[in-house]
Amino acid sequence: MALVSTSTTTANGTAAVLADLGPIAQLRAGGLGRRLPQLYAGLVLYGLSIAMMVRSDLGVAPWDVLHTGVTHHLPFTIGQVLVGVSFLVLVFWIPLREKPGIGTVSNALVIGFSADLFLSVLSTPDSLVARAALVVGGVVLCGLATAVYIGAQLGRGPRDGLMTGLSRRTGLSLRLVRTGLEITVVVIGLLLGGALGFGTVLYALGIGPLTQAMLPYVIAPVSVRDVVTSAE
Structure with missing residues (x-):
């Protein structure tokens, strides 16, 4: 069901x-x-944010701890691992009865390819100040990128759909399910040698508030004729 406020409905x-x-x-x-x-x-901006955090060498987002860990054991780039994990996650959508959209499949492909592209042109700065600026900029950009692609209203990403599906099936809160998933992938990533650091903590604390603050400015209007208003 869709959450629609009639007060935001426009004349057209x-x-x-x-x-x-x-x-x-x-x-x-x-x-x-x-x-x-x-x-x-x-x-594409999300892929750039991943590359910025990786090149900062100060820690990456929780799922990227897993992705970087896998690269230590398989002959794949971070972007290739990201794509592979995305489609693996989509397999778990089947029992959860989540429905992918064009944005879901695009998310699985475009972010990984973009991350590899930007990683090929970015390098790790020598200065700690420059690296700190890179990781902070990466987190802020990730918040913006998340708001922008969610605001397009063309389907959840694979990991977001896994979170919402598990929440719906288990009755647990989205926050609890997300925390559990991210702790799980961080632990697995660490065991594989993934890149945990200051950036991981900064991402965990900042991505939610950043995305929430930016989202209202980038939500693309949709036709209310195809939206069912929820009574929730």
Whole structure:
């Protein structure tokens, strides 16, 4: 069901609020001329944020602790591992009955390829100050990128869908499920030699507030004709 506030509905029949639309409704909700470019801009920026945090050498996001750990044992790049893990996560969507959208598949592919592209042109600075600026900038950019691609309203990413699906099936809160998932992937990543550090803590503390603060400014309006208002 979609959470829609009628107070935000405009005269032309659109609503600039987040709506939980199915895969077909996402495409029928209008505004694709804005929403598709916004989706891919957000995903590319997300890939850049990953590269910035990796090159800072001061720690990466929880899932990237896992991704960097895997690269120590398999002949794959971080981006390739990210793509592989994304599609593995999508397998777990099946019993959870989550429905992927164009944004879900794009998320799995574009972020990984973008991360590898930016990693090929970025290097780790010698200065600690420059590295700190890189990791802080990476976290802030990740918050913006997350808001931008979520605001496009074209489907959740693989990891987000796993979180919401588990929450719905278990009755546990989203916060608890997310915490459990991220602790799990960090532990596995550490056992594999992943890159845990200051950036990991900064990401864990900052990504939620940053995304929440930026999201209202980048939500793309969708047609209310394809949105079912929830009574929640």
